[in-house]
Structures are given as structure tokens and as C-alpha cells.
Amino acid sequence: MATIDCMEGNTMTEMTRKRILVVDDEQDAREFVKAVLEEEYEILTASDGDEGLKIAEENLPNLIILDVQMPKLGGFDVFSQMKKDKALCEIPVIMLTGIREKVGVDFSKEEMGDFFGKEPSAYLEKPINSCDLLATVHKCLGGGGCCCCGGS
Amino acid sequence: MIAEEGGKRSALHGKLVLERPGGTSVSFPLTQFPVALGREASNDITLSDHSVSRRHARLVLDGEMVQVEDLGSSNGTFVNGNKIASCGLKNGDHLRLGNCSFAVELDPPNTGKGREPKTTSSTWDLSTHSLSQEDLEVEATGIRAAGLTGASTGAVLGFFQQTGRILERAFDLDELLNGILDLTFQMIPAGRGCILLADPNTGEMGIKASKTSDDEGQDGLDRMKISRTILDYATRQGRAVLTSDATSDDRFGAAQSVIIQEIRGAMCVPLRGREEIIGAIYVDSKLLSHKFSIDDLKLLFAVGAQIGIAVENTRLYDANLRAERMAAVGQAVAGLGHCIKNILNGMEGGSFILQKGIDKAEEGSIRKGWDILSRNSSRLKDLVLDMLAYSKPREPMYQVVQGNSVVVDVVELLQERADGKGVHLRYIPDERLQAVEIDGKAIYRCVLNLVTNAIDACQEQGGEVCVRTLLSQQEQRFEISVSDNGCGVSEEDMEKLGRAFFSTKGSKGTGLGLSVTYKIVSEHKGDIRVESRLREGTTFTLSLPVRRPME
Numbered sequence: 001m002a003t004i005d006c007m008e009g010n011t012m013t014e015m016t017r018k019r020i021l022v023v024d025d026e027q028d029a030r031e032f033v034k035a036v037l038e039e040e041y042e043i044l045t046a047s048d049g050d051e052g053l054k055i056a057e058e059n060l061p062n063l064i065i066l067d068v069q070m071p072k073l074g075g076f077d078v079f080s081q082m083k084k085d086k087a088l089c090e091i092p093v094i095m096l097t098g099i100r101e102k103v104g105v106d107f108s109k110e111e112m113g114d115f116f117g118k119e120p121s122a123y124l125e126k127p128i129n130s131c132d133l134l135a136t137v138h139k140c141l142g143g144g145g146c147c148c149c150g151g152s
Numbered sequence: 153m154i155a156e157e158g159g160k161r162s163a164l165h166g167k168l169v170l171e172r173p174g175g176t177s178v179s180f181p182l183t184q185f186p187v188a189l190g191r192e193a194s195n196d197i198t199l200s201d202h203s204v205s206r207r208h209a210r211l212v213l214d215g216e217m218v219q220v221e222d223l224g225s226s227n228g229t230f231v232n233g234n235k236i237a238s239c240g241l242k243n244g245d246h247l248r249l250g251n252c253s254f255a256v257e258l259d260p261p262n263t264g265k266g267r268e269p270k271t272t273s274s275t276w277d278l279s280t281h282s283l284s285q286e287d288l289e290v291e292a293t294g295i296r297a298a299g300l301t302g303a304s305t306g307a308v309l310g311f312f313q314q315t316g317r318i319l320e321r322a323f324d325l326d327e328l329l330n331g332i333l334d335l336t337f338q339m340i341p342a343g344r345g346c347i348l349l350a351d352p353n354t355g356e357m358g359i360k361a362s363k364t365s366d367d368e369g370q371d372g373l374d375r376m377k378i379s380r381t382i383l384d385y386a387t388r389q390g391r392a393v394l395t396s397d398a399t400s401d402d403r404f405g406a407a408q409s410v411i412i413q414e415i416r417g418a419m420c421v422p423l424r425g426r427e428e429i430i431g432a433i434y435v436d437s438k439l440l441s442h443k444f445s446i447d448d449l450k451l452l453f454a455v456g457a458q459i460g461i462a463v464e465n466t467r468l469y470d471a472n473l474r475a476e477r478m479a480a481v482g483q484a485v486a487g488l489g490h491c492i493k494n495i496l497n498g499m500e501g502g503s504f505i506l507q508k509g510i511d512k513a514e515e516g517s518i519r520k521g522w523d524i525l526s527r528n529s530s531r532l533k534d535l536v537l538d539m540l541a542y543s544k545p546r547e548p549m550y551q552v553v554q555g556n557s558v559v560v561d562v563v564e565l566l567q568e569r570a571d572g573k574g575v576h577l578r579y580i581p582d583e584r585l586q587a588v589e590i591d592g593k594a595i596y597r598c599v600l601n602l603v604t605n606a607i608d609a610c611q612e613q614g615g616e617v618c619v620r621t622l623l624s625q626q627e628q629r630f631e632i633s634v635s636d637n638g639c640g641v642s643e644e645d646m647e648k649l650g651r652a653f654f655s656t657k658g659s660k661g662t663g664l665g666l667s668v669t670y671k672i673v674s675e676h677k678g679d680i681r682v683e684s685r686l687r688e689g690t691t692f693t694l695s696l697p698v699r700r701p702m703e
Binding site for chain 2: 025026028029031032033035036069071072125126127128129130
């Protein structure tokens with residue numbers, strides 16, 4: 001279910017609008033990220049890892065936002081497959097996690113898979129803070145600061 | 153309290169404790185006077201040390217006072233460092249004969265509580281040089297069942313079977329120790345008994361379980377004093393110790409005569425752990441008819457060897473249990489934290505979209521934001537309900553309900569959700585199913601969980617979920633089955649089904665739904681069957697008794 005949202009009345013031209021792929025199994029989470037970013041970026045969404053990889057290959061987005069905990073192909077699996085793919089390995093990735101070291105629970109080696117030794121561009125913890133999300137995306141894509149916080 | 157017997161005056165007056173090189177000591181209770189000390193075997197206390205004269209000194213009773221008299225020894229007799237010819241002894245004095253040093257431990261004069269010691273000549277020696285101990289001691293390795301003659305082989309085997317059973321079952325230290333003591337009392341004519349364990353931190357021995365036989369009366373345990381010497385001997389040297397009645401034991405002859413309190417006999421064996429001695433079993437008896445034999449000692453020694461390991465295992469088990477509990481709590485907290493964060497994420501998202509809609513006066517966004525918010529608040533409610541249902545054991549609140557109606561309610565509720573995902577939800581009731589006695593709300597929750605899972609498992613297109621009821625009149629049971637043609641459960645995951653916080657649903661799953669379902673069904677004395685093939689589908693079948701099961 002790839003969705004390409006084209007914003008109307010956008011000040012930026014299609015040429016300068018960067019493309020972001022959001023991969024999350026939860027619709028509410030996808031909607032959230034999309035709502036935060038859609039004014040500046042073109043948003044693609046995928047509801048699982050396989051679909052995410054497929055859309056990434058087809059559309060070569062500028063940034064991928066990946067949820068870690070997804071059924072079947074999890075976020076780390078998608079990440080490590082991307083790193084093996086010449087077309088995708090350079091695309092920056094922001095990982096969305098429900099839980100991480102902060103609560104004393106680390107991902108197991110099994111969960112991490114081939115992921116060890118490589119790092120995504122950034123981690124963002126759920127619940128997502130819209131300003132953090134925007135700022136992180138800007139940082140990854142070299143854009144401006146967060147509009148609502150008055151710059152990064 | 154002095155009794156006359158054969159010209160000798162006897163009573164328990166205390167003891168001399170011989171301090172030996174290496175920190176060990178041997179005690180000689182003082183009961184009969186005079187007590188002769190010297191190198192010759194004819195002495196009451198034989199000291200095989202060349203600094204001691206053949207007939208070195210003697211202890212006599214002067215009224216209530218114990219006196220020591222030097223018998224013209226070559227190297228002298230010393231009390232508290234002063235050479236003496238004759239001197240009264242007090243408790244705490246230090247007595248030295250040549251190179252042999254004794255601590256003097258004297259009881260205060262007995263003012264008489266009507267308890268006249270009847271025992272006049274129980275003799276016992278722990279390990280003086282002059283007496284062979286081989287007969288009394290069983291070396292750590294030397295236990296052989298064939299050597300047991302006192303008790304019949306059958307009884308001994310039965311005994312070990314029983315100890316084996318206690319050891320298998322006992323995960324609780326108290327239960328283990330008391331069980332072993334009870335069994336010991338069945339086999340050994342003990343009056344009093346206790347098990348001592350060394351404190352793992354300080355090494356201090358403390359009584360962890362004790363028992364008194366009916367014959368012994370109530371005063372047994374209150375006054376239970378265990379000879380430190382016997383205990384040390386058993387635990388430091390790891391040897392079994394038996395003290396017995398010397399009147400019937402020729403080996404003692406006219407050698408050291410001592411009485412240990414009023415006790416006719418006592419035994420003490422070490423409890424061996426894997427690496428060290430961790431405690432001891434001690435038994436004694438006041439009754440003449442309850443004399444201990446070498447076989448009793450062997451038996452007790454074998455018990456000691458067995459339970460030493462068991463005690464260590466129990467302690468390890470406890471430590472493991474604590475660690476596991478901590479791990480389980482950690483896992484639960486992490487699992488819950490994760491679920492709650494995902495729900496919060498939904499709420500944050502919902503309110504962000506709602507805010508945006510309000511700011512821009514877009515009804516679409518307002519509606520979408522509101523939907524997300526309310527959906528996540530009901531997820532939170534479900535999570536809390538599942539948590540509560542999972543956390544405490546409860547009896548089902550039985551009521552009479554129409555079996556099919558519980559299922560219909562679920563199907564109707566989830567119809568929309570199924571439609572939204574393009575899943576065809578079918579319901580095939582067994583019309584013969586009428587009133588059943590179940591906890592309606594709880595079973596509703598189970599069916600809701602199963603049907604929700606089934607819909608989630610389905611692909612976006614061509615998904616099918618079928619819910620059926622079936623009455624088995626013969627067995628007085630009814631079944632609710634939920635089938636889907638979805639992704640199926642892998643063999644690996646099948647084992648983890650129902651484990652709390654295990655979910656294959658990613659952010660959507662709490663990992664509690666099935667755990668709660670399993671719990672509720674088992675509280676109903678029902679069962680759950682699962683059949684699944686990867687990528688072909690899964691069928692969950694709940695089987696429940698039609699009537700409330702009798703207790």
C-alpha cells in the first residue's frame with residue numbers, strides 16, 4: 001500500500017521537495033509522522049518491512065524512517081538489508097523505537113541480527129515529539145531548523 | 153549434688169578442656185573424683201606427653217570445691233602460671249601439667265532443683281591419644297550399607313527411599329530439614345535432635361531445625377545445649393562422632409570417665425556440601441533404653457552426606473528463584489513500558505493532527521485526530537484490563553448465559569474492523585448450544601482476543617475468519633473455534649504462545665491477549681487447542697465444560 005502524497009499549494013517546487021519513506025506497522029504512527037512532515041516533504045508510507053524495501057527500491061527516497069518493532073521483517077532486518085543494497089545503502093535512516101537502553105532493556109543479538117557494528121543516522125524514541133522529529137529530519141537532510149521551536 | 157558410688161563421689165562438676173596444637177581441643181568432663189592425671193594408662197586422664205610424669209597430679213573434691221594436687225611431678229603443676237603443690241580450682245582457671253594446658257570449666261555449685269543425675273558413669277572420650285577411635289568413627293568415605301546390622305536392610309532401604317523423596321520435593325529449607333529430622337527419629341532412637349547450619353556469611357553454626365521425642369518430655373529443647381567440642385569435632389574434622397554409655401562398653405575400661413550432662417549418648421555427623429562442611433546433625437538421648445549403635449551412626453552419617461548437598465541445592469534454588477522473579481518483573485515492566493509508549497505515541501499523534509486541524513480549520517484533520525485519540529484511549533483501557541486479568545488469580549464469576557450470544561457479541565463488535573481490513577468474517581453457530589454456565593465477561597474477552605488476532609493475522613486481501621460454536625452433548629462440553637487463513641504460527645513461536653509480553657504483532661501487540669485467554673480458560677477448567685500452518689492459517693479452539701465444574 002504505497003501512498004504518495006502530493007501536497008497542494010506547496011511553496012516548494014517538486015524539484016526541491018525531498019522524499020521521505022515512513023515504515024511502521026501501526027497506522028496511527030504513520031499518520032503522526034506524516035502529519036508532522038508532510039508540509040515540507042513528500043511522504044511515502046509502508047506498513048511492513050517487505051513493502052518498505054520494495055518502495056525504497058522503486059522510489060529511492062532521501063530518508064527512511066523505520067520502526068524497529070514490526071511483525072515479520074523488523075526494523076533492524078530492513079536496515080541490514082538496505083546496507084547490503086548498493087542503491088539503498090547510502091540513504092540515511094532514522095530508527096523509531098518503543099523502548100531502548102533508557103529503560104534498562106537492550107535489544108537482544110537476535111533482534112539486532114546483522115545490525116551490529118552499523119548505526120543508523122539517528123534514533124527517535126516513541127512517543128515521538130514532533131519538534132524532535134522535525135529537527136532530526138532536518139539534521140539528516142541538511143535542512144533548516146524546527147519551525148515551531150524557532151530553529152534547531 | 154553428690155552421689156556416693158563405690159567409694160567414688162560423682163556428680164557433674166564441669167570439665168577440663170585440653171588445648172591441643174592446631175587449635176583443636178578435647179574436653180574431659182569431671183564427674184567422679186578423685187581424677188588421676190598422668191602419662192600412665194592407669195590414670196583417669198591419660199596424657200601421652202613426655203613432659204608429663206607417669207602419675208602427675210590429681211583432682212579431688214573438697215566439699216564443693218575442686219582441688220588440684222601435684223603428685224611430685226618432674227615438670228610441675230601450674231595454675232594460672234603459678235607452680236603449685238595444691239590449689240583450689242575456679243571456673244576459668246588455667247591448669248598446666250608439663251606442656252599440657254587445660255582450660256578449667258567448672259559449673260557453679262548445684263543448689264539442687266531436685267534433679268539428681270542418675271547417670272554415674274557414662275563415659276565418653278572424643279579423641280584422646282590413648283584410645284583408638286576407629287570403632288567410633290566412620291570416615292567420610294567409609295560408609296557401606298552392608299555394614300548396617302542394627303536396622304534391617306529393608307528398613308534402611310525404605311529410609312533412604314523416603315529421604316530421597318523428601319530431597320526431591322523439598323524446595324523449602326525448613327521443610328527439608330524438618331522432614332529429615334522426622335525420618336531420622338523413626339530410624340534412630342533419639343531423644344532430642346537438631347540440624348545446625350553454618351551461616352553462609354559468618355560461618356557461625358545455628359540450629360535450624362529441632363525435634364524432641366515424646367519420651368524425652370518437654371524440657372528437652374529448652375535445655376538443648378550441644379557440646380561445642382562434639383560439634384567442632386564433627387564440623388572441623390568432618391567426622392562422625394558417637395558417645396555412648398561406657399558401663400556397657402568394655403573398651404573404655406577404667407579410662408577417662410566423664411559424664412556429659414545427663415546424656416547417655418549423643419551422635420553428631422557433619423553435613424557435607426560440595427566443597428565444605430556446611431553444618432551438622434546432632435542427636436542425643438537421656439534414656440538408657442535408647443542407646444545408639446555404630447549402625448545408627450553410620451545411618452546418620454549417610455543422611456548427613458545426602459542432605460548436605462540437598463541443603464546447598466535448596467539454597468541455590470532459592471537464589472535462582474529470586475533472580476528469576478527479578479528477571480520476570482523486569483520483563484513485565486519492559487513489556488508494559490513498550491506497550492504504553494506505543495499507545496502514547498498514538499495519542500501524541502492524534503492530538504498533533506487534531507491541533508493541526510483546529511489551527512487550519514480542517515474538519516478532515518480534526519476527525520482523523522479525534523479518531524486516533526479515542527482509538528488509543530480504548531487500547532490503553534484494554535491493556536489495563538488485560539494486565540489486571542493477568543496479574544491475579546481469580547475464580548470465574550459463573551453465571552448462566554446463552555453460549556452463542558457471547559460469540560455473536562464479539563463478531564458484531566469486530567465486523568467493522570474486519571470490513572476495514574477487507575477480511576471476510578463468518579459466524580457459524582451450533583443452534584443446539586443453549587444456556588451454559590461460564591464467566592460470560594471473561595469468555596467474551598477470550599473470544600475477542602482470538603478473533604482480533606485472527607483478523608490481524610490475515611492478509612489485506614482475501615482474508616477470511618470463521619468463528620464457530622459446537623456442542624458436544626456426550627462430553628458436556630462446548631467448543632468455540634476461530635480459524636483464519638492468515639500468516640500462521642511458526643513452530644518456534646508456537647512454543648511461546650501465551651507467554652506474557654510475547655507478541656508477533658509488532659507495535660500493535662501487547663503480548664498479553666493470549667496469556668489472559670489461556671489463564672481464563674484454565675480457570676474454567678477448559679483447554680485450548682491450536683493448529684497452525686505457516687502461510688495457510690491458524691485455528692484456535694476453546695473447549696469448555698457446559699456446567700460449572702464441581703470442586
